[in-house]
Amino acid sequence: MDITQSQWSEISPFNRRVVLTLIFAGFFLNLLILVVPIYSLQVFDRVLTSRSMDTLLLISAIVFFLLVIQAAMDILRNRYLYKKSVHLDALLSSHLFALNTIQPQQPTLHDVKELKAFMVSPAFLLPFDLIWTPLFILVLFNLHPLIGALALISICLVGGLAYFIHKRKEKQFAHAQMMESACRAANEQVVHQAESVQSQYLSHGLRQQYQHLTAERIWHELELGHTTSTLTSMAKCLRFTLQMAIMGLGAWLVVNNSMTAGGIIAGSILMSRTLQPLEQLPNSLQVWRNVLDAHQRISAHFTVQPNNTQTTEFSQVKGALHIDGLTWYPEQAKLPLLKNIRLKLECGNSVMVMGDSGSGKSVLCKLLANIYQPHSGDIKIDGARLPQWDSAQLKSVIGYAPQHTSFVAGTIKQNIAHFDPQLDDDKVISAAKKIAIHQDIISLPNGYNTIIGSHNDTIPMGLLKGISVARALYYQPKLLILDEPDAHLDSAKRNAFYHLLPQLKQSHTAVVIVSHNTQLIQHVDWVVQLKSGEITSAHSSEQAAKVYNINQAVAYG
Numbered sequence: 001m002d003i004t005q006s007q008w009s010e011i012s013p014f015n016r017r018v019v020l021t022l023i024f025a026g027f028f029l030n031l032l033i034l035v036v037p038i039y040s041l042q043v044f045d046r047v048l049t050s051r052s053m054d055t056l057l058l059i060s061a062i063v064f065f066l067l068v069i070q071a072a073m074d075i076l077r078n079r080y081l082y083k084k085s086v087h088l089d090a091l092l093s094s095h096l097f098a099l100n101t102i103q104p105q106q107p108t109l110h111d112v113k114e115l116k117a118f119m120v121s122p123a124f125l126l127p128f129d130l131i132w133t134p135l136f137i138l139v140l141f142n143l144h145p146l147i148g149a150l151a152l153i154s155i156c157l158v159g160g161l162a163y164f165i166h167k168r169k170e171k172q173f174a175h176a177q178m179m180e181s182a183c184r185a186a187n188e189q190v191v192h193q194a195e196s197v198q199s200q201y202l203s204h205g206l207r208q209q210y211q212h213l214t215a216e217r218i219w220h221e222l223e224l225g226h227t228t229s230t231l232t233s234m235a236k237c238l239r240f241t242l243q244m245a246i247m248g249l250g251a252w253l254v255v256n257n258s259m260t261a262g263g264i265i266a267g268s269i270l271m272s273r274t275l276q277p278l279e280q281l282p283n284s285l286q287v288w289r290n291v292l293d294a295h296q297r298i299s300a301h302f303t304v305q306p307n308n309t310q311t312t313e314f315s316q317v318k319g320a321l322h323i324d325g326l327t328w329y330p331e332q333a334k335l336p337l338l339k340n341i342r343l344k345l346e347c348g349n350s351v352m353v354m355g356d357s358g359s360g361k362s363v364l365c366k367l368l369a370n371i372y373q374p375h376s377g378d379i380k381i382d383g384a385r386l387p388q389w390d391s392a393q394l395k396s397v398i399g400y401a402p403q404h405t406s407f408v409a410g411t412i413k414q415n416i417a418h419f420d421p422q423l424d425d426d427k428v429i430s431a432a433k434k435i436a437i438h439q440d441i442i443s444l445p446n447g448y449n450t451i452i453g454s455h456n457d458t459i460p461m462g463l464l465k466g467i468s469v470a471r472a473l474y475y476q477p478k479l480l481i482l483d484e485p486d487a488h489l490d491s492a493k494r495n496a497f498y499h500l501l502p503q504l505k506q507s508h509t510a511v512v513i514v515s516h517n518t519q520l521i522q523h524v525d526w527v528v529q530l531k532s533g534e535i536t537s538a539h540s541s542e543q544a545a546k547v548y549n550i551n552q553a554v555a556y557g
């Protein structure tokens with residue numbers, strides 16, 4: 001489900017409705033905290049002096065009733081936040097997952113999980129408790145001005161220490177996190193490059209490097225642990241000192257008949273509640289910083305959105321390709337990698353793109369496959385610009401096999417069928433047979449149910465390349481984009497690919513092939529040469545064969 005900016009505003013943890021609800025609930029919950037201090041005042045100043053059991057039972061019943069209301073309100077507030085957090089997760093996770101499949105630089109699902117966890121954490125409620133601190137200070141001043149003054153001094157001391165703890169831990173925490181990430185990255189690199197590490201005898205040097213990183217990580221973690229334990233003990237000592245101070249001051253005021261005995265208990269309870277949010281500040285500030293960063297990333301996405309181009313599902317697709325003035329810049333580059341590319345390809349025709357490494361061939365394929373977006377110029381299929389096409393329809397219009405094979409973790413069958421819930425076994429097998437990999441697949445222990453994905457060490461590169469091409473063929477697209485499709489293929493699969501091209505022509509499929517293999521020239525209609533991001537020449541296959549001295553009589557196989 002796609003989410004608009006207005007919908008994001010409604011489910012955001014900082015939207016107006018949520019904030020006002022928490023302020024409203026916080027007011028009554030904090031007001032009800034006064035019940036116990038007032039009860040202590042009544043017990044010491046009224047019940048003990050009058051020795052009235054009726055009074056004790058009455059005020060105890062009233063206090064019990066109010067405490068039940070307080071518990072019920074706290075439960076309702078927590079349930080409200082859990083419901084809101086689950087609603088946010090359900091809507092936003094699905095939206096961002098779909099978005100990250102086409103735009104990987106978008107906010108991640110980790111940002112959503114962080115927001116969800118934050119909404120049900122004490123850190124989220126801290127400001128809504130903190131804003132009612134003046135209420136308790138007023139009550140403390142009402143007990144006695146000196147009690148209120150001591151409370152203000154205590155707030156300054158605890159708040160100052162909390163800020164000092166936060167700043168002291170912040171830098172050390174960042175260093176510890178950085179070293180943890182470095183150790184994790186080093187370990188993952190060794191796992192993923194195990195073959196290179198073993199063949200190049202890198203293990204000794206890498207082990208020394210990892211030991212150095214681990215030692216530095218442990219040192220930073222030890223420093224952080226020492227700082228945390230020291231400052232926590234200091235905060236605890238200060239809290240006990242202030243609790244003792246208010247009880248001592250209260251006792252002095254009682255001795256001097258300036259306050260009743262119940263004020264000692266009431267003052268101690270209120271002081272504890274006043275200082276509690278401040279004591280939680282050091283840990284909560286770091287949580288708030290991380291959450292605000294995540295919230296900003298998600299909000300920025302909805303601010304940039306949307307691209308209001310209306311998409312259309314076209315009927316009777318032919319697959320005629322028209323590239324007009326296509327220009328593309330790498331990120332933060334001043335010069336374009338592709339500039340002013342112009343090309344027309346009628347349905348059923350094929351073109352081979354040749355050029356040196358770095359000339360922009362693979363980028364051109366990604367632009368045609370709608371993976372990259374051009375900075376200027378247009379790519380049109382049947383006269384309609386790519387952004388105008390419905391994204392769900394494009395998967396059956398454009399088939400793409402990248403230069404470097406990559407698969408999502410799943411079975412061979414699922415990958416060939418694009419993880420389509422309506423997977424068609426016959427279509428999967430048909431696509432595999434077209435590139436002559438069917439026998440190779442069924443010879444595997446699990447056949448089409450063999451798992452591929454992040455670790456494909458046991459499967460030959462040629463078979464993986466064939467699976468990639470079969471995946472591009474699965475929906476029988478009208479425009480096929482193949483980047484180095486015959487790389488790593490053995491002679492049988494290469495010949496099958498050569499036989500496939502006339503079949504594609506008969507089915508009126510337009511084909512764009514990137515390859516260095518000049519033997520392919522005789523199997524295509526056109527050959528274009530890319531150099532420094534520009535088309536420098538375009539020939540028919542007959543002309544190109546003469547240019548590259550290709551024997552037109554070369555037979556399949």
